[in-house]
Amino acid sequence: MHVGFLGLGAIGAPMAAHLARRGPLTVWNRTAARAAEVAATDVVITCLSTSTDVAGLLEGADGILAGLRPGALFLDCTSGDPASSRRIAARLAERGVAFADAPVSGGTNGAEAGVLTIMVGSDPETFARARPVLAAFGKRIEHVGPVGAGDALKAVNNALLAVNILALGEGLCALVKAGVPPRLGLEVLNASSGRSFVSEVLVPERVLTGAWPRTFRLALLDKDVGIATGLLAETGVPGPVIELAASLLSQARATLGETADYLDPIRLTERAAGVEIRG
Numbered sequence: 001m002h003v004g005f006l007g008l009g010a011i012g013a014p015m016a017a018h019l020a021r022r023g024p025l026t027v028w029n030r031t032a033a034r035a036a037e038v039a040a041t042d043v044v045i046t047c048l049s050t051s052t053d054v055a056g057l058l059e060g061a062d063g064i065l066a067g068l069r070p071g072a073l074f075l076d077c078t079s080g081d082p083a084s085s086r087r088i089a090a091r092l093a094e095r096g097v098a099f100a101d102a103p104v105s106g107g108t109n110g111a112e113a114g115v116l117t118i119m120v121g122s123d124p125e126t127f128a129r130a131r132p133v134l135a136a137f138g139k140r141i142e143h144v145g146p147v148g149a150g151d152a153l154k155a156v157n158n159a160l161l162a163v164n165i166l167a168l169g170e171g172l173c174a175l176v177k178a179g180v181p182p183r184l185g186l187e188v189l190n191a192s193s194g195r196s197f198v199s200e201v202l203v204p205e206r207v208l209t210g211a212w213p214r215t216f217r218l219a220l221l222d223k224d225v226g227i228a229t230g231l232l233a234e235t236g237v238p239g240p241v242i243e244l245a246a247s248l249l250s251q252a253r254a255t256l257g258e259t260a261d262y263l264d265p266i267r268l269t270e271r272a273a274g275v276e277i278r279g
């Protein structure tokens with residue numbers, strides 16, 4: 001099976017590398033002629049920044065929609081928004097192309113190790129076709145509902161991630177000021193009920209060490225939490241906590257810029273508090 005991959009960013013590149021080890025792969029680097037080649041494959045995978053970018057790639061000037069092969073499979077690993085994915089799926093269905101939203105979780109480390117969690121929204125037949133392809137870079141691959149359901153689940157996941165990052169940054173700054181050494185404070189939290197992926201992995205590896213690597217842009221997390229607030233509104237669920245996180249992230253993005261990393265809002269809290277969480 002010939003796979004085409006579009007979107008060689010921080011997470012897309014290691015995902016594509018796994019596919020390249022399994023069989024024929026054509027990748028795209030924004031050259032129009034190359035896009036046509038990628039579109040003619042059996043399976044097209046996208047991993048762009050937003051659903052708007054995916055729609056533009058399909059339907060914009062030099063869009064690849066017309067070049068897709070009837071019977072092909074289109075898997076969108078972008079963390080997208082459910083309404084856009086449903087619209088894209090309908091456009092593709094007119095051309096006989098099956099669609100699944102298949103956003104991923106596990107970060108760039110998970111992508112390099114080929115152990116991503118993948119949340120798939122599609123009909124069951126499309127999921128059955130998608131699963132062996134996604135297995136190239138995924139470990140837990142779940143069919144979670146119809147088209148858009150994968151995007152919805154990913155948005156909720158990242159809203160929880162954002163809430164944890166913001167709240168833990170605030171809590172640890174307060175602990176430093178209260179005289180608790182940050183490493184010890186974290187160790188105790190991680191043996192208690194307030195622990196999370198952020199407290200167990202992200203803060204110890206990136207904040208305590210002062211390493212601050214850039215692996216996931218704050219702009220993309222801001223986009224994801226915006227999708228989550230849209231989901232709350234669409235479903236009529238009151239969501240003051242996630243809405244506040246969305247507002248704080250948007251402010252942080254405006255302050256820190258488009259290349260800032262998703263943990264950088266903790267630095268803003270540190271600055272405002274006049275302390276650093278290191279140890």
Ligand code: NDP
Nearest residue numbers: 007008009010011012048049053078079107108215216220
């Ligand atoms: P990056 O910003 O590193 O890469 C985005 C990629 O999309 C680049 O190859 C970029 O091309 C391409 N792209 C963006 N806009 C367009 C466009 N309009 N037309 C064509 N190509 C475009 O992002 P990531 O790789 O980090 O993220 C990709 C997706 O995966 C996002 O939806 C993100 O939320 C999600 N994700 C990211 C994770 C991470 O840890 N990084 C974890 C889980 C999900 P170019 O470089 O030429 O601009």
